[in-house]
Amino acid sequence: xxxxxxxxxxxxxxxxxxxxxxxxxxxxxxxxxxxxxxxxxxxxxxxxxxxxxxxxxxxxxxxxxxxxxxxxxxxxxxxxxxxxxxxxxxxxxxxxxxxxxxxxxxxxxxxxxxxxxxxxxxxxxxxxxxxxxxxxxxxxxxxxxxxxxxxxxxxxxxxxxxxxxxx
Numbered sequence: 001x002x003x004x005x006x007x008x009x010x011x012x013x014x015x016x017x018x019x020x021x022x023x024x025x026x027x028x029x030x031x032x033x034x035x036x037x038x039x040x041x042x043x044x045x046x047x048x049x050x051x052x053x054x055x056x057x058x059x060x061x062x063x064x065x066x067x068x069x070x071x072x073x074x075x076x077x078x079x080x081x082x083x084x085x086x087x088x089x090x091x092x093x094x095x096x097x098x099x100x101x102x103x104x105x106x107x108x109x110x111x112x113x114x115x116x117x118x119x120x121x122x123x124x125x126x127x128x129x130x131x132x133x134x135x136x137x138x139x140x141x142x143x144x145x146x147x148x149x150x151x152x153x154x155x156x157x158x159x160x161x162x163x164x165x166x167x
Contacts, residue, residue: 005071008080009063011088012121016063018095019114019131020056024049026107026138052134059125070124077120087117104142111139 027049062070074080078087094110118132 004081005066008071008074008084009066011084012074012079012117013060013063015088015091015117016056016060018091019118019135020053022095022098022110022114023131023135023138024053048134052130055127055130059121059128062125073124077123079117079120079124087113091117108139108142111135111142 027046071080074084078084091110091113094106094113098106098110114135115132118128118135122129122132
């Protein structure tokens, strides 16, 4: 039993590190399909990320020092045993797909997997909610980019302004 707890903690730590890498890559190297509409706000998004990302490090430190009550809470929110492994495997599959083909659609699926784990983690570590909220804002940006543009000018201008944006 004790060995499984250590494995669960290691999975959660890897998940948080991978999540940090994914969000940081979105912030630092935005693709047109990710933050196209918000490109002029990129420095602001980066500033917000600088405030949010330490929350991940904080939770990793708490997981490394986890006590008995933390294991019980993780189990209560579905972050142990088979439930955790199911979420973890789904996350890894979507992460691998996104690494191969970086599309808006696959990213949204990956962020959905991240959401499932972060939401549960926030019940144990409330500070991680800031990361989840930041991720949700990124998701809203993705959803906005999926809309077809309004006819604001000539058709030629609209086509040039949206090239490569839809999948």
